[in-house]
Amino acid sequence: MPAETGTTKYGRAVDPVAARKALETVAHEPGAAKPDPIVVADHIVRTFGGLKAVDVGHVEIQRGVITALIGPNGAGKTTFFNLLTGFDRPDSGEWSFNGRGLNRVPAYKVARMGMVRTFQLTKVLSKLTVIENMRVGATGQKGEGLMSAMVRPLWRRQEEENTQRADSLLERFLLIKKREDFAGSLSGGQRKLLEMARALMADPELVMLDEPMAGVNPALKQSLLGHVKSLREEGRTVLFVEHDMDMVRDISDWVIVMAQGQIVAEGPPDSVMGDPRVIDAYLGAHHDSALDFEEEERILREAEAEIGHEHKETK
Numbered sequence: 502m503p504a505e506t507g508t509t510k511y512g513r514a515v516d517p518v519a520a521r522k523a524l525e526t527v528a529h530e531p532g533a534a535k536p537d538p539i540v541v542a543d544h545i546v547r548t549f550g551g552l553k554a555v556d557v558g559h560v561e562i563q564r565g566v567i568t569a570l571i572g573p574n575g576a577g578k579t580t581f582f583n584l585l586t587g588f589d590r591p592d593s594g595e596w597s598f599n600g601r602g603l604n605r606v607p608a609y610k611v612a613r614m615g616m617v618r619t620f621q622l623t624k625v626l627s628k629l630t631v632i633e634n635m636r637v638g639a640t641g642q643k644g645e646g647l648m649s650a651m652v653r654p655l656w657r658r659q660e661e662e663n664t665q666r667a668d669s670l671l672e673r674f675l676l677i678k679k680r681e682d683f684a685g686s687l688s689g690g691q692r693k694l695l696e697m698a699r700a701l702m703a704d705p706e707l708v709m710l711d712e713p714m715a716g717v718n719p720a721l722k723q724s725l726l727g728h729v730k731s732l733r734e735e736g737r738t739v740l741f742v743e744h745d746m747d748m749v750r751d752i753s754d755w756v757i758v759m760a761q762g763q764i765v766a767e768g769p770p771d772s773v774m775g776d777p778r779v780i781d782a783y784l785g786a787h788h789d790s791a792l793d794f795e796e797e798e799r800i801l802r803e804a805e806a807e808i809g810h811e812h813k814e815t816k
């Protein structure tokens with residue numbers, strides 16, 4: 502059965518209010534220890550040629566809350582997501598999910614363990630219908646092995662359960678009327694919803710969303726926000742990468758900031774948005790060469806617009 506009231510299928514009861522409250526004791530420092538971490542990562546390095554795309558000394562993700570991972574373009578956020586979920590391999594480092602080491606665990610096994618992610622550019626299968634896409638999202642099906650083929654009734658039951666689960670998710674994500682349409686015919690926003698709904702077919706404990714708001718129109722944004730919050734109310738943990746700072750402010754309990762592969766700040770949204778290290782991180786991303794005054798002002802305005810930091814005139 503799907504998790505409905507804060508108890509995951511993994512048998513762990515999660516109280517989202519207590520999980521959030523526990524964050525009050527956490528230091529606002531990069532790499533801060535969390536009271537109940539679901540993910541712990543150490544010394545993760547990934548280089549591309551001469552570029553250190555990810556260089557994370559230590560990070561912990563608190564269970565039962567919504568954590569945002571922010572940072573300027575090229576900071577290493579997506580690469581870090583890929584590493585954690587087995588879609589890429591680091592040069593070095595260790596990380597665990599629920600205390601189980603994930604080094605060399607392939608992506609499909611990571612998903613079966615309860616850690617499921619979506620992609621920046623959606624990977625819905627355009628030539629499959631919406632409901633077929635949902636069935637693809639179900640993991641650990643009994644119909645996969647030879648033994649299961651011999652016990653077809655069991656497999657049948659599993660299929661029926663999957664269809665029921667898919668239909669209730671499609672209702673929830675307002676996609677039920679599109680059930681038989683090809684996913685390729687959906688709008689960008691609807692594809693994002695479908696990808697999130699499909700991720701939930703696996704009933705994950707940790708949902709990782711890579712830029713869920715990119716390309717979504719304002720009307721759908723509100724319902725997406727509601728869906729992400731409801732994941733937390735069900736006792737799931739959410740980690741998301743996002744450039745939309747309204748979303749970050751609105752729904753995150755904790756924010757982690759990456760710049761040039763490293764974690765440079767952590768804390769609740771209000772504290773992080775006012776942290777000078779964060780504006781430095783956004784500015785630093787453009788600081789490869791000397792800037793003239795206009796250029797510097799323009800970049801400062803862009804950084805302010807993104808993180809909502811108040812720029813105090815110095816001249």
Ligand SMILES: Nc1ncnc2c1ncn2[C@@H]1O[C@H](COP(=O)(O)OP(=O)(O)OP(=O)(O)O)[C@@H](O)[C@H]1O
Binds near residue numbers: 549552573577579
């Ligand atoms: N497969 C790859 N080959 C070479 N370089 C890569 C590869 N993937 C990422 N990079 C580089 O690694 C750095 C980090 O990229 P990444 O996509 O992880 O950043 P990001 O923080 O997710 O950026 P954005 O917010 O723009 O999505 C960038 O400089 C990028 O060009």
